[in-house]
Amino acid sequence: MQQKEEIIFAIIVIVIVLVFLGILFLVMLGRHNLRKNFLLHENDRIKKEFEKTLLDTQLEIQEQTLNHVSREIHDNIGQILSLVRLQMNSMSSSPTEEEIANTDELLGKAIVDLRALSHSLNTNNIHENGFVESIKQVLSQFEKTGKFTTQFIVKDDDFIIPDDHGIILFRIVQEVLNNIVKHAEATTISISIEKNDGHSEIKIIDNGKGFDTGIIDRNGGGIGLKNMTDRAKVIGAKLSVNSQTQTGTTVTITL
Amino acid sequence: MTVPFYQYFQILALLSCLIFYKDVRKQKLGAFLPLCILVCAVELLGANAKLLDIKSDHFIRNLYIVGSTILYFYIYFKLIPLDKKLRRLFKIISFIIIGLVLANYFFFQGPTHINTLSVIFQQLFTILLSCGLLFSLSMSEKYFVLFDEPTFWIAAGLLIFSLGTIVIFGLYQYIRINHLTIKNRNLYSILMPFLNIILYSSYTYAFYLCSKKKKLFSPLL
Numbered sequence: 001m002q003q004k005e006e007i008i009f010a011i012i013v014i015v016i017v018l019v020f021l022g023i024l025f026l027v028m029l030g031r032h033n034l035r036k037n038f039l040l041h042e043n044d045r046i047k048k049e050f051e052k053t054l055l056d057t058q059l060e061i062q063e064q065t066l067n068h069v070s071r072e073i074h075d076n077i078g079q080i081l082s083l084v085r086l087q088m089n090s091m092s093s094s095p096t097e098e099e100i101a102n103t104d105e106l107l108g109k110a111i112v113d114l115r116a117l118s119h120s121l122n123t124n125n126i127h128e129n130g131f132v133e134s135i136k137q138v139l140s141q142f143e144k145t146g147k148f149t150t151q152f153i154v155k156d157d158d159f160i161i162p163d164d165h166g167i168i169l170f171r172i173v174q175e176v177l178n179n180i181v182k183h184a185e186a187t188t189i190s191i192s193i194e195k196n197d198g199h200s201e202i203k204i205i206d207n208g209k210g211f212d213t214g215i216i217d218r219n220g221g222g223i224g225l226k227n228m229t230d231r232a233k234v235i236g237a238k239l240s241v242n243s244q245t246q247t248g249t250t251v252t253i254t255l
Numbered sequence: 256m257t258v259p260f261y262q263y264f265q266i267l268a269l270l271s272c273l274i275f276y277k278d279v280r281k282q283k284l285g286a287f288l289p290l291c292i293l294v295c296a297v298e299l300l301g302a303n304a305k306l307l308d309i310k311s312d313h314f315i316r317n318l319y320i321v322g323s324t325i326l327y328f329y330i331y332f333k334l335i336p337l338d339k340k341l342r343r344l345f346k347i348i349s350f351i352i353i354g355l356v357l358a359n360y361f362f363f364q365g366p367t368h369i370n371t372l373s374v375i376f377q378q379l380f381t382i383l384l385s386c387g388l389l390f391s392l393s394m395s396e397k398y399f400v401l402f403d404e405p406t407f408w409i410a411a412g413l414l415i416f417s418l419g420t421i422v423i424f425g426l427y428q429y430i431r432i433n434h435l436t437i438k439n440r441n442l443y444s445i446l447m448p449f450l451n452i453i454l455y456s457s458y459t460y461a462f463y464l465c466s467k468k469k470k471l472f473s474p475l476l
Binding site: 007008011014018021022023029030033036037040 | 386389392393396398399400401402411414415418419421422423426430433434435437442446450453
């Protein structure tokens with residue numbers, strides 16, 4: 001009789017254990033589903049954030065381009081055309097060949113500058129020419145001012161970046177270059193793209209007055225630096241600043 | 256007429272299937288209507304066999320086993336996303352199992368003895384197919400809440416029911432021969448109502464969830 005009771009008890013326990021295991025399996029599936037939903041949601045959020053940053057960046061590039069165009073027209077082409085007008089007004093009814101040649105040279109310069117402006121107005125520049133070519137163009141513009149000596153080195157032959165990431169990366173580099181112009185008092189700017197430990201690195205080096213990076217550690221840097229760091233994060237990159245007073249600054253973007 | 260407590264859950268499942276039938280069909284669960292009708296009819300006849308002067312309800316229950324095996328395979332075939340090769344394999348296995356269940360009914364255990372072998376086979380495949388269905392649900396890349404999916408509740412109910420039933424039916428003869436009873440009730444009639452309550456409650460909830468879905472969405476599609 002007691003043996004029978006034990007058997008009954010064993011059967012009931014087996015059934016309960018199996019049912020419990022089944023329920024445990026279902027709970028685990030539920031947890032997996034929750035985690036997957038959370039990841040999908042996060043993925044969606046990051047995607048939206050990326051799209052927003054991309055749009056912001058495109059708008060900023062556009063705005064900066066327009067500012068550049070406005071400056072160029074006012075300071076450069078406008079000046080040249082005014083000079084041409086002045087020359088033409090001072091010309092007699094039969095101008096000398098030298099006067100015509102001078103005017104022609106000035107007009108030629110205005111045409112070249114207009115062409116360069118037209119290129120920079122094209123917002124699809126990065127899409128069409130790619131990141132590397134766009135950086136080259138920016139550096140050549142710096143060189144043209146006569147205030148900077150520039151250098152561009154590409155050691156990473158496999159460097160390829162998707163278009164939408166390229167725009168954000170370009171904007172970061174542009175921001176760094178703006179900071180050099182505004183604050184660094186530098187005379188040389190060097191940009192290099194190289195491979196380090198399997199990662200592509202973009203280094204922007206200047207020989208300016210530098211600054212105490214302790215400010216970044218203490219205050220987290222200014223809004224500009226925070227923006228650049230956030231943008232780098234969006235494309236999965238890391239931005240670091242290395243600087244010492246009077247020895248220049250190196251900004252490294254690791255992809 | 257006797258209506259055991261757990262049968263109310265079966266009737267509830269049938270009623271909810273009828274009420275939400277339009278939505279149930281949209282979720283490819285239409286075959287549950289004949290299944291619920293079959294269950295309710297068999298269980299009512301079985302519970303009132305003496306009243307209806309039926310000597311043994313085994314004949315009716317065996318018919319249910321054959322009918323439900325066919326319906327369950329059909330339901331799983333509709334629900335589990337399979338490619339062309341696997342669909343063919345599923346069909347072949349289904350026909351073999353249905354053939355074995357029919358052979359058992361006609362030749363081996365016969366219609367007058369409860370077809371425990373068929374039940375074990377059926378439950379074994381139900382466990383496998385439920386796990387397969389739950390696995391494909393959880394592997395879906397889409398955003399959805401698992402507990403809001405009717406197919407989850409169907410597969411979950413069937414899985415738990417089968418896990419319990421396979422032990423009871425596996426030991427069915429042993430329980431009978433050794434008169435394993437508690438207060439003069441055999442183990443089968445003590446455990447099965449609980450498992451039935453779990454199964455038919457989950458069916459009822461699944462049918463209700465079908466009505467909550469505005470349009471056909473399946474994480475498996």
